[in-house]
Amino acid sequence: MKNLRPTQSKTIPTLSKSTPLNDLELAELREQFPILSRSTASGAPLAFLDNAASTQRPKCVIDAMSDCYQRYYANVHRGIHTLSEESTEAYERSRKVIASFIAAASEREVIFTSGATASVNLVARTWGDQHLREGDVVLTTIAEHHANIVPWHQLSERTGCRVEFLTLQKDFTFDDEAVQQKLHEFRPKMFAFTAASNVLGTITPVQKWARWAREIGAITLVDASQAAPHQPLNVQELDTDFLVFGGHKMCGPTGIGVLHGKEELLESMPPFLGGGGMINRVSVDGFETADLPDKFEAGTPPIAEAIGLAAAAEFLQQIGLERVAAHEKQLAQIADNGLRSMEGIEVIGPSMNHKSGIVSFSIDRVHAHDIAQELDHLGIAVRAGHHCTMPLHRYLKKTSTTRASFYVYNRPEEAHRFIDAVEQVQKKFTPSGRKRTRRGSA
Numbered sequence: 001m002k003n004l005r006p007t008q009s010k011t012i013p014t015l016s017k018s019t020p021l022n023d024l025e026l027a028e029l030r031e032q033f034p035i036l037s038r039s040t041a042s043g044a045p046l047a048f049l050d051n052a053a054s055t056q057r058p059k060c061v062i063d064a065m066s067d068c069y070q071r072y073y074a075n076v077h078r079g080i081h082t083l084s085e086e087s088t089e090a091y092e093r094s095r096k097v098i099a100s101f102i103a104a105a106s107e108r109e110v111i112f113t114s115g116a117t118a119s120v121n122l123v124a125r126t127w128g129d130q131h132l133r134e135g136d137v138v139l140t141t142i143a144e145h146h147a148n149i150v151p152w153h154q155l156s157e158r159t160g161c162r163v164e165f166l167t168l169q170k171d172f173t174f175d176d177e178a179v180q181q182k183l184h185e186f187r188p189k190m191f192a193f194t195a196a197s198n199v200l201g202t203i204t205p206v207q208k209w210a211r212w213a214r215e216i217g218a219i220t221l222v223d224a225s226q227a228a229p230h231q232p233l234n235v236q237e238l239d240t241d242f243l244v245f246g247g248h249k250m251c252g253p254t255g256i257g258v259l260h261g262k263e264e265l266l267e268s269m270p271p272f273l274g275g276g277g278m279i280n281r282v283s284v285d286g287f288e289t290a291d292l293p294d295k296f297e298a299g300t301p302p303i304a305e306a307i308g309l310a311a312a313a314e315f316l317q318q319i320g321l322e323r324v325a326a327h328e329k330q331l332a333q334i335a336d337n338g339l340r341s342m343e344g345i346e347v348i349g350p351s352m353n354h355k356s357g358i359v360s361f362s363i364d365r366v367h368a369h370d371i372a373q374e375l376d377h378l379g380i381a382v383r384a385g386h387h388c389t390m391p392l393h394r395y396l397k398k399t400s401t402t403r404a405s406f407y408v409y410n411r412p413e414e415a416h417r418f419i420d421a422v423e424q425v426q427k428k429f430t431p432s433g434r435k436r437t438r439r440g441s442a
């Protein structure tokens, strides 16, 4: 089969250094995202700073999916006809691309799911049901998204196991000593933690925590939803047992996510959903499970979505994940500095040394939804609420926060605009006026 590689609408120059993108590169990259040049309902030019919720897709991803539908779409793994063979080849090629994206030992370790949430649920329902009993512990952190909490609560309801939480230090980071102490105190069977918090931005030392977990015999599940889109990941170096992420936060489509698992672990687990595609044989008496990775992919998989996800991974690799990280960090630093210099504003997250491109904050006496609404009026899309982290918000004694999250296509100018807009919002709601302490403008 020829020419199934998605055509890149525009080539991004490959630079090896971990430097933020320059103006020229950024302008070229933004051409891939026509949506970024639109305005919001108020007519203001859009600054899209809601990337932790979902990113935008470049033309090459849209083209790859549209190419599939227009030229060779058919169901995979089933038909002995040209279109089905071509679709199957493209679908399995996507698995190889994702395996290389996270440096997996084999593509058999890459399971396509519908998203990070589905991946955690798969592990909880299979490995969890198989191994956890009353009195066993799942250790997680207070900074998790509900996707990495609720499936463990559900597991607890089914098996009687307990869910325990690591808490934060005052600076919104985790204390290594406390992590080690809790691992030894609880001796969890599962240590499920985020690689980067979707609210605080706090980055966790995945490799080190996975090593400590292994030393006490715990299995690790890392929620890389906010890491895979933003930094290089090497699951073999990290030595994690399970790692999950979704496509829509990394320029890919919705409806697709990844579960990476070590092959021997996946082999030892029972299948999750039953149906077509996950069996070798079925009779009136029972069934025989298919080999990896099909064993965990019952039913028609998200075919065009997998192809789109692979195009997104290649797009990010072409830019270079180090450069993506450096670029976002530069923008978040502008936002973080600006907010920290304003009286009456609290940044909810650690210093930039410990976090990714996420900057959450609150303004004294102003509701997060009012902030987000006013920012939207000024053209700035941010998220407000609990961000699916109710336990974290309760722990921080907040009902809601406002979050700006940057991605590789954002411009430094947008980070400055964001700060000026927050200042305007603050003035509107607290007219007595607040000052910026360091940047000087009253």
Ligand SMILES: Cc1ncc(COP(=O)(O)O)c(C=O)c1O
Pocket (backbone or CB within 6 Å): 052, 053, 114, 115, 116, 117, 118, 145, 147, 148, 194, 196, 197, 198, 223, 225, 226, 245, 246, 247, 257, 388
């Ligand atoms: C840290 C984190 N984990 C999990 C999820 C859920 O991901 P998905 O939409 O792929 O199920 C999100 C999405 O907001 C997230 O930020």
